Amino acid sequence: MNSYDDIGAFKSKIDQEELNFQAFGDKNIVMASAWPLLNELMHGAKTPAKPVNSTLASNPKAAFAAANVQSVRDISTPQHLSANGMPSSTEAELKTAADKPTELSAILKKVSR
Amino acid sequence: MNLVYLTSPKGGVGRTTLTANLAFALQRLGHQVVVLDLDVQNSLRLHMGLSVAEHRGVVAQSQHNSDWREHIIETPSGVGLLPYGQATKAQREGFNTLLRQEPDFLEHRLGSLLHQPGCITLVDLPTGPSSGLDAVKRMDGLGVVVLMADGCSAATMPLVGQDHYLGAEAGKRALYIINQIYIRSRLNRDCAEFFENRLGSALLGRVHRDEAIPEATASLQSIFEYAPTSAVIQDLEDIARSISRMLPDAYGHDSMKFSLR
Numbered sequence: 504m505n506s507y508d509d510i511g512a513f514k515s516k517i518d519q520e521e522l523n524f525q526a527f528g529d530k531n532i533v534m535a536s537a538w539p540l541l542n543e544l545m546h547g548a549k550t551p552a553k554p555v556n557s558t559l560a561s562n563p564k565a566a567f568a569a570a571n572v573q574s575v576r577d578i579s580t581p582q583h584l585s586a587n588g589m590p591s592s593t594e595a596e597l598k599t600a601a602d603k604p605t606e607l608s609a610i611l612k613k614v615s616r
Numbered sequence: 617m618n619l620v621y622l623t624s625p626k627g628g629v630g631r632t633t634l635t636a637n638l639a640f641a642l643q644r645l646g647h648q649v650v651v652l653d654l655d656v657q658n659s660l661r662l663h664m665g666l667s668v669a670e671h672r673g674v675v676a677q678s679q680h681n682s683d684w685r686e687h688i689i690e691t692p693s694g695v696g697l698l699p700y701g702q703a704t705k706a707q708r709e710g711f712n713t714l715l716r717q718e719p720d721f722l723e724h725r726l727g728s729l730l731h732q733p734g735c736i737t738l739v740d741l742p743t744g745p746s747s748g749l750d751a752v753k754r755m756d757g758l759g760v761v762v763l764m765a766d767g768c769s770a771a772t773m774p775l776v777g778q779d780h781y782l783g784a785e786a787g788k789r790a791l792y793i794i795n796q797i798y799i800r801s802r803l804n805r806d807c808a809e810f811f812e813n814r815l816g817s818a819l820l821g822r823v824h825r826d827e828a829i830p831e832a833t834a835s836l837q838s839i840f841e842y843a844p845t846s847a848v849i850q851d852l853e854d855i856a857r858s859i860s861r862m863l864p865d866a867y868g869h870d871s872m873k874f875s876l877r
Binding site for chain 1: 662667668669831833834835836
């Protein structure tokens, strides 16, 4: 019975160039994930997925004045679902107090009808 | 005082995620919601859909005697956010000193926000005892302890009532949420039953595990936007309703009654 030559087989394998370790440091790898947060983390702060409402951020007093409750999203607005069943989060949907003054009581009266 | 603070004796239980999701749920009930991040990880901003590049926060400017309502960031969902922010070691230490040494530090900074009708402020605390926890304990807020249905969380329960943590008095008043219950796991089911027996009426609610929750965060959306049909939304809404009812100033507001009757 012929014994299997382990050492010989190993030597012949490591002589094959295709088994050399692959290093990707010299290659241009582009990551494109389905998850916006991962893309943002990978590509740094260049492409924020959802911009902050800069108007309100620069003028928070207006949005959060002590007297009036504002800027609650209009929950009576039906969500527009995309083909995959998920709501389309367009910027138009991101209604804020600056875009559309929405006093809390007014919204809630509208909903309660 | 419409203040709710979330704490956990054990890390990794999903407290920050839960804070964000409860904020969305309370907002859907009609409340104006502001979330305050007192955790150095500064990750609440990501759950609220802000950019990774957003470095503003309350710690860096804590030495200034300013009203924090001026620093509230309006997030895409409409929930107001006071992030921890990026801070140097000196700024963090100075912030912790203020929290420990000035008894009314938080109350002064948050001002009338805490008493604004219909408005609820949620505070996300770091794991375990912290200067932030000591500060919110002194305020007349609603303490919520977040646990997972596992042996380690069960083992950390006795810590909650200890003096260096919530203390006996706040520990008795505290409410509990069991987070990320996985009903196919026998251990999870048994632990959930253990908590129910042990906590009784102090158990505020339970939130089932749903892969859609981390997916929503990675998508920079709320769970209500990302998976509006998810069963976990029912869990969150039940808890939000309970919290709303426990805060007389928020619940008693005329404009709130429509959704809670």
